[in-house]
Amino acid sequence: MDVYLDNLTMEFQDIKAVDRLSTTIKDGQLVSLLGPSGCGKSTTLMLLAGLYKPTSGDIYFGEQNVTKLDAEKREIGMVFQNYALYPHLSVLKNIMFPLRMQKVPKKEAKERAIEMAELVQIGHLIDRKPGQLSGGQQQRVAIARALVKKPKLLLLDEPLSNLDARLRLEMREEIRRIQQEVGITAIFVTHDQEEALSISDRVMLMKNGILQQDSPPQDMYRNPINSFTASFLGNPPINFIKVTKTDQQGKYKIMNSSQLIHLAKDIDMGQIQLGLRPENIYITNKEDALMTGEVVHLETIGRDTLIRVKIDDVTIRALIDPATDIHVGERCHIGIKQEHIRYFNIENGANLE
Numbered sequence: 001m002d003v004y005l006d007n008l009t010m011e012f013q014d015i016k017a018v019d020r021l022s023t024t025i026k027d028g029q030l031v032s033l034l035g036p037s038g039c040g041k042s043t044t045l046m047l048l049a050g051l052y053k054p055t056s057g058d059i060y061f062g063e064q065n066v067t068k069l070d071a072e073k074r075e076i077g078m079v080f081q082n083y084a085l086y087p088h089l090s091v092l093k094n095i096m097f098p099l100r101m102q103k104v105p106k107k108e109a110k111e112r113a114i115e116m117a118e119l120v121q122i123g124h125l126i127d128r129k130p131g132q133l134s135g136g137q138q139q140r141v142a143i144a145r146a147l148v149k150k151p152k153l154l155l156l157d158e159p160l161s162n163l164d165a166r167l168r169l170e171m172r173e174e175i176r177r178i179q180q181e182v183g184i185t186a187i188f189v190t191h192d193q194e195e196a197l198s199i200s201d202r203v204m205l206m207k208n209g210i211l212q213q214d215s216p217p218q219d220m221y222r223n224p225i226n227s228f229t230a231s232f233l234g235n236p237p238i239n240f241i242k243v244t245k246t247d248q249q250g251k252y253k254i255m256n257s258s259q260l261i262h263l264a265k266d267i268d269m270g271q272i273q274l275g276l277r278p279e280n281i282y283i284t285n286k287e288d289a290l291m292t293g294e295v296v297h298l299e300t301i302g303r304d305t306l307i308r309v310k311i312d313d314v315t316i317r318a319l320i321d322p323a324t325d326i327h328v329g330e331r332c333h334i335g336i337k338q339e340h341i342r343y344f345n346i347e348n349g350a351n352l353e
């Protein structure tokens with residue numbers, strides 16, 4: 001089922017928690033709502049669930065305008081951060097619960113619950129109580145319970161937040177697998193950019209209630225619409241370098257530095273901000289260098305080495321090959337994969353391309 005939001009707005013007193021949000025979520029897609037705390041993710045989810053009624057704007061499920069439809073009539077499954085299982089009921093009874101509320105006969109409810117338990121791979125745990133399960137297993141129960149009624153839309157509110165790092169990875173793959181197997185349209189709220197990028201068909205990044213960018217993950221990472229998007233995605237984060245275009249063709253001066261760098265890109269005169277992702281910066285020899293600086297920090301993170309290089313008053317992060325023979329205190333020459341440089345307006349952050 002497609003989900004269509006048309007100028008959805010939710011005001012609380014003087015706060016616009018969601019501000020003219022419009023988008024279409026295609027049938028069977030998993031879309032993440034991403035953004036910093038307070039950006040309006042949970043409010044959007046509550047509006048979709050029918051637990052809030054919007055100040056203005058409309059929500060459509062397929063052709064149907066559901067804006068005024070009560071929550072229980074929306075055919076939605078929800079999964080929360082805290083699982084929200086009934087502790088005194090067995091796993092099986094937890095999963096059966098929504099069906100029993102709908103007066104589905106016990107035998108059929110049991111069969112459907114077992115089928116769901118198998119799908120989320122907890123078929124062997126159905127007689128246990130939630131307290132006897134790990135966090136990941138509890139979340140599987142919550143997902144099975146959300147799906148057992150065969151809803152048209154699955155809403156997930158930070159479902160991985162209570163899990164440790166390893167389980168988070170495992171469960172995000174599982175959520176994706178289950179969502180695709182069932183073929184259900186899903187909306188996944190998270191403040192974790194890596195999670196959003198890895199799990200989604202599309203990411204909707206919000207700030208102060210306003211949708212900043214709505215793109216497939218790789219597009220958003222490679223072509224951020226503004227410096228907020230650029231800085232919100234990526235770990236280690238993107239480097240911003242303020243430069244002033246000099247009167248020489250293709251030359252930019254790094255602000256607070258005497259270094260002139262030559263960039264192929266021809267942008268109007270004046271001050272701009274370059275966005276350089278750490279993985280697109282490398283150590284090179286003097287002839288090919290774009291900048292020269294001093295290594296002030298070096299650490300190994302996973303399969304890469306992260307270095308920080310001070311170029312006069314500017315410090316930038318680069319991810320380099322751990323085999324590189326370089327040490328803190330040494331001077332180094334830096335190259336940049338020029339096609340990956342992004343150019344931003346210094347005042348409003350807009351991508352200049």
Ligand code: ATP
Nearest residue numbers: 012015017035036037038039040041042043044191
């Ligand atoms: P978090 O990641 O911290 O959960 P969020 O992105 O989900 O944040 P929301 O909970 O949707 O953000 O909140 C958006 C804005 O609306 C915030 O400024 C918040 O303080 C405000 N807000 C949310 N719910 C209410 C409410 N019931 N009454 C008043 N203001 C609210």
